[in-house]
Amino acid sequence: MAGVRAPPGFTVFSASDVPPALQEGHRPYPASEVHLMSDFRFYAELNDFLPLPRRGRSFTHAVAPHESLKHAIESLGVPHTEVGLVLLDGVPVGLQHRPLGDGGRVAVYPAWQTLGPVPAVGLADVPPRRFIADAHLGRLARYLRFAGYDTLYRNDWPDAELAALARAEDRTVLTRDRDLLMHRDVVHGCYLRAIEPLEQLRELVARLRLDARAPRASRCLLCNTPLAPAAKEAVADRLLPRTLADFDEFWRCPDCERVYWRGLHWQRLRAALGKPAGGGA
Ligand SMILES: [Zn+2]
Numbered sequence: 001m002a003g004v005r006a007p008p009g010f011t012v013f014s015a016s017d018v019p020p021a022l023q024e025g026h027r028p029y030p031a032s033e034v035h036l037m038s039d040f041r042f043y044a045e046l047n048d049f050l051p052l053p054r055r056g057r058s059f060t061h062a063v064a065p066h067e068s069l070k071h072a073i074e075s076l077g078v079p080h081t082e083v084g085l086v087l088l089d090g091v092p093v094g095l096q097h098r099p100l101g102d103g104g105r106v107a108v109y110p111a112w113q114t115l116g117p118v119p120a121v122g123l124a125d126v127p128p129r130r131f132i133a134d135a136h137l138g139r140l141a142r143y144l145r146f147a148g149y150d151t152l153y154r155n156d157w158p159d160a161e162l163a164a165l166a167r168a169e170d171r172t173v174l175t176r177d178r179d180l181l182m183h184r185d186v187v188h189g190c191y192l193r194a195i196e197p198l199e200q201l202r203e204l205v206a207r208l209r210l211d212a213r214a215p216r217a218s219r220c221l222l223c224n225t226p227l228a229p230a231a232k233e234a235v236a237d238r239l240l241p242r243t244l245a246d247f248d249e250f251w252r253c254p255d256c257e258r259v260y261w262r263g264l265h266w267q268r269l270r271a272a273l274g275k276p277a278g279g280g281a
Contacts, residue, residue, distance in 0.1 A: 035062035036102040042078060045110045048193070049078040049178060063100050070095035073108060079181030081127075081173070081189035084111035112207040127172040127188040127208060132162060134175040139197035140204070141174075145224055146269050147201075148216030152224065159183055174204070198272045218260065220253035227251040227260060235259045 039058045047055040063072045070080045086093055087107040088100065100106060131151040133141040141153035152171065163185035166173045173189035175181060181189040190207060194200045204210065217226050230252035236244055238259055251260040
């Protein structure tokens with residue numbers, strides 16, 4: 001650019017390109033963009049996504065003039081699905097807010113906290129109680145089907161396909177992969193911290209306040225189809241004598257024909273659904 005010499009690897013914009021806050025004390029910025037410095041502070045569970053030096057304290061982060069809050073937060077490692085409230089200089093703002101402004105203070109609160117109240121002003125709509133689970137959450141998917149929640153699961157979905165399906169069918173993405181939650185098609189999602197599937201179920205029940213003990217027809221654990229009651233005599237030829245002796249109520253999947261009854265597995269799952277996250281087995 002005429003009149004201004006930029007060092008190698010830097011681009012200098014004309015004064016009209018530069019936000020007023022940067023026009024004084026001009027200095028060149030890398031990556032061909034002028035950046036604004038904002039102070040970020042993440043609260044509670046959101047710190048899990050940050051490197052140690054950034055946890056529990058304010059730190060300065062450079063944002064591009066046209067960068068959205070959502071992009072800035074995700075570039076720091078925190079999926080937008082986990083964010084419940086953002087204050088910019090003390091005022092609640094939406095995730096699409098821009099620009100952040102030079103010297104702005106950004107406070108980011110989680111959508112959900114294990115301890116303590118959830119912020120009263122939420123950013124996102126309530127996540128839909130229809131789910132799509134990623135390839136590593138097969139057991140959680142089956143538990144949710146058992147509890148009657150419509151849950152898609154396949155162990156071979158590419159991320160882009162899963163995210164597109166979640167958007168098209170308005171489903172909440174369940175995953176332990178934060179990159180998946182940052183996919184542009186993901187609107188609603190839950191990052192699951194627990195590794196053990198029953199703990200994951202308790203975590204989800206607590207976070208979304210699922211009424212998992214309400215009477216609701218279970219879905220087929222294999223194919224997600226709502227189960228239908230089946231007469232004992234209609235399914236007797238497919239059951240072991242011991243099962244027939246111990247149980248009188250049966251259900252059948254209208255799609256794949258699998259037969260269900262309330263055995264030990266059922267009792268375990270009911271117990272798990274009745275306990276809050278972190279409440280132990
Ligand atoms: Zn089925």
